[in-house]
Amino acid sequence: MKSTDPKSLNMKWLVLLAVADVLAVLLFVAPEFLSGATLTQVGIGRVMTTTVMPVVVLLVANVLPPDVKAMLVYWKPRGVLPGCEAFTKYGPGDRRVDMAALKKNVGTLPTAPSDQNAKWYKLYKLVQNDPAVAGVHKDFLMYRDMAAVSLPLVVLVPLSLYWISTATAAPWLAAVLFSTQYLLTALSARWAGIRFVCNVLAVHSTRRIKTLEVRNNSRH
DSSP: OOOOOHHHHHHHHHHHHHHHHHHHHHHHHOHHHHHSOOHHHHHHHHHIIIIIHHHHHHHHHHSSOHHHHHHHHHOOSSSOSGGGGIIIIIHHHOTTOOHHHHHHHHOOOOOSHHHHHHHHHHHHHHSTTSHHHHHHHHHHHHHHHHHHHHHHHHHHHHHHHHHTTOOTTHHHHHHHHHHHHHHHHHHHHHHHHHHHHHHHHHHHHHSOOOOHHHHHHTTO
16 A cells, blocks of 8 residues: 655655765766766665665654654744644735634634643644645655755864865855755745644634544544
8 A cells, every 4th residue: 555654755766866965966076977887886876775775764864853843844842843833924924824714614713822822733734634734744755854854064074074085165065065955955844834823714614524533533
């Protein structure tokens, strides 16, 4: 059966990013390797890509807890998830979300950050299989993990290049390259997270959805 877990679906993109990063590092360290690789070396590279690289990416992407990853994306220590401002900032700022209809359909809209996130999460669970919600949730997790994988490279690769005494410009070029990669993935995750929150609110503002409790009680 084909997996529908967002993290599983995103793995191939994380692996492709990791492979691109490895090739970039090889370009700095040994550019001749990329142009003169033998068939044996190419075969080894394929094995690494299909077997070893997914394991490495999985370990790196999951070494940080979700809250820390969110801080790397939103650049603030508290109230980092967009759900913490779902009803006071992002919902009112999205033209698709009718806040009056939303309040009518879901009840009181909290204002405290933690309460907003808790309320929004309950609403998300009711529509998590909606294509508009599931798709952007997948994108958010993908870009968030890409940012988490990219950030250590901003420091580790330039320091490694400096330590092995490669070309003088190589550490600086690597720092610019991986800093750009981190910024792009972090900003992409940020906007995907906001769309994720707003898509959930937009669905609930268009129709009243029965709560999980009502659904469960109807089965007895």
